[in-house]
Amino acid sequence: MRAISDVVSFAPASPEEILRPPQPWFVLLTLLIALVANMAPASGVFMALRPDFLAVVLLYWCIQAPRYVGVGTAWFVGLVMDVADATLFGQHALAYAVLAFAADYFRRRVLRFPLWQQAVQVAVLLVATAGLVLVVRFIGGAPMPRWTYAAPPIVGALLWPLLSVLLQRPQRPRRRGDR
Amino acid sequence: MAMRPIPVDAPAFFHRGPSPLARLAFFGLLSIALLFADTRYRYLEGIRQVAGAVLYPFQRAVEMPAEAVAWVGRYFADKAHLADENVELRQALTAQAPIAQAYPQLREENDRLKTLLDLQARYGNTGRAVEVLYTGRDPFTQKVFVNKGMQAGLAPGEAVLDDRGVVGQVTRVFPYMAEVTLVTDKDQAVPVKIERSGVRSVLFGNGTGRAPDLRFTAPSADVRVGDRLLTSGIDGTYPPNLPVAEVIDIERDTGKMFARIATRPLSGVDRSQYLLVLGQAAAAPARPEEPAESDVVKRGRGRGRRG
Numbered sequence: 001m002r003a004i005s006d007v008v009s010f011a012p013a014s015p016e017e018i019l020r021p022p023q024p025w026f027v028l029l030t031l032l033i034a035l036v037a038n039m040a041p042a043s044g045v046f047m048a049l050r051p052d053f054l055a056v057v058l059l060y061w062c063i064q065a066p067r068y069v070g071v072g073t074a075w076f077v078g079l080v081m082d083v084a085d086a087t088l089f090g091q092h093a094l095a096y097a098v099l100a101f102a103a104d105y106f107r108r109r110v111l112r113f114p115l116w117q118q119a120v121q122v123a124v125l126l127v128a129t130a131g132l133v134l135v136v137r138f139i140g141g142a143p144m145p146r147w148t149y150a151a152p153p154i155v156g157a158l159l160w161p162l163l164s165v166l167l168q169r170p171q172r173p174r175r176r177g178d179r
Numbered sequence: 180m181a182m183r184p185i186p187v188d189a190p191a192f193f194h195r196g197p198s199p200l201a202r203l204a205f206f207g208l209l210s211i212a213l214l215f216a217d218t219r220y221r222y223l224e225g226i227r228q229v230a231g232a233v234l235y236p237f238q239r240a241v242e243m244p245a246e247a248v249a250w251v252g253r254y255f256a257d258k259a260h261l262a263d264e265n266v267e268l269r270q271a272l273t274a275q276a277p278i279a280q281a282y283p284q285l286r287e288e289n290d291r292l293k294t295l296l297d298l299q300a301r302y303g304n305t306g307r308a309v310e311v312l313y314t315g316r317d318p319f320t321q322k323v324f325v326n327k328g329m330q331a332g333l334a335p336g337e338a339v340l341d342d343r344g345v346v347g348q349v350t351r352v353f354p355y356m357a358e359v360t361l362v363t364d365k366d367q368a369v370p371v372k373i374e375r376s377g378v379r380s381v382l383f384g385n386g387t388g389r390a391p392d393l394r395f396t397a398p399s400a401d402v403r404v405g406d407r408l409l410t411s412g413i414d415g416t417y418p419p420n421l422p423v424a425e426v427i428d429i430e431r432d433t434g435k436m437f438a439r440i441a442t443r444p445l446s447g448v449d450r451s452q453y454l455l456v457l458g459q460a461a462a463a464p465a466r467p468e469e470p471a472e473s474d475v476v477k478r479g480r481g482r483g484r485r486g
Binding site: 035036038039040041047050071072075078079080083084085086087088089091093094097098100101105136140142143145149 | 202240
């Protein structure tokens with residue numbers, strides 16, 4: 001019983017816990033799943049609230065695995081998102097590159113905080129990125145979006161604790177001494 | 180005792196490459212160059228086509244769960260509901276029967292009149308029914324994606340309708356799907372005329388959640404609240420006489436050059452699931468040369484220099 005509860009427990013890793021480096025295929029797979037989640041059809045309220053899963057996952061890997069995912073990877077992933085969204089070429093690319101850079105700056109200290117405080121910092125990053133996109137599009141002649149434009153980054157930040165726990169599971173060290 | 184190499188990676192500063200700031204500057208400038216190229220010159224449509232085709236299987240895969248849920252829902256639809264609907268439809272059919280019966284005769288008569296008037300048939304039975312796959316995610320634009328593309332012969336510029344009126348226009352065509360820009364998209368223009376008075380104007384979209392408005396209409400123009408706007412057909416994109424919108428508010432300020440006329444689209448715009456794409460109208464005769472205007476401009480400039 002003890003073993004099962006250990007496997008399915010969703011307690012986040014404590015800051016002291018040293019996570020193993022992630023498998024590259026796992027990083028790629030999660031990014032792909034996030035991309036697919038971003039492309040899922042939605043309408044109405046879901047459409048307005050739908051967070052940018054890809055940005056959150058990308059941010060997680062920029063913080064946890066800066067060797068695999070950095071500014072360059074983020075930029076390329078953003079380009080893919082631009083195609084998937086049929087938005088302006090370079091819009092998501094720029095946003096994700098800036099996000100990755102900010103993550104590199106934040107990375108050393110953000111993990112010391114409990115998850116909900118991390119979420120607050122993530123919210124700041126995501127809102128700032130959304131603001132950057134807004135500025136870029138506004139210069140390009142787009143109209144001001146509705147106030148609901150601010151909702152997806154907030155929802156994305158609320159997802160942070162859940163996604164962190166899910167994404168860090170394969171990297172948690174196996175606790176042999178617990179038996 | 181022999182020195183054994185310590186099994187660690189080379190110091191980080193050897194293989195980390197440029198600093199994040201340098202990378203950000205590089206990729207940031209690259210993005211801005213791309214943004215500029217895309218907004219100004221539309222150079223990148225080819226790349227978009229290829230990448231769109233690669234992403235298509237993913238997009239379809241994502242829609243499958245939603246389609247499955249919808250199918251199960253339909254399967255278990257209430258029998259009584261279906262029976263009710265059947266009765267309603269029968270009544271509607273009976274009510275429309277006289278119109279339907281008169282239609283072949285009307286079409287024949289119309290064809291004859293057209294031939295008499297030496298008019299080209301503006302559009303034949305080239306309508307293709309399409310289904311909306313999903314709404315564009317971009318909050319700045321008003322676009323939907325439909326389930327037919329190049330393989331079904333769709334082409335950019337074709338008009339898109341639903342059962343109540345004009346929805347928009349096909350703007351990009353991918354191999355298996357197409358992007359439709361809705362009439363509410365910012366600066367999406369539809370040439371219209373007012374059904375009651377025949378006054379011609381142009382309807383411009385204003386972006387998400389804002390009413391499209393009639394621009395360049397004099398404050399004295401014959402427009403009333405409740406007037407229906409039909410396509411005028413003068414652009415050769417939209418076939419004439421399709422319902423587009425309804426005037427909901429007029430602000431006449433004689434101090435200004437034009438009246439501000441807000442409208443509400445008659446079609447479902449972003450709520451319709453099934454749409455009809457109408458083939459491109461037959462090519463209008465080429466626009467006559469306009470030497471007069473350039474002459475005027477030249478003369479005007481000449482005068483300016485002299486005076």
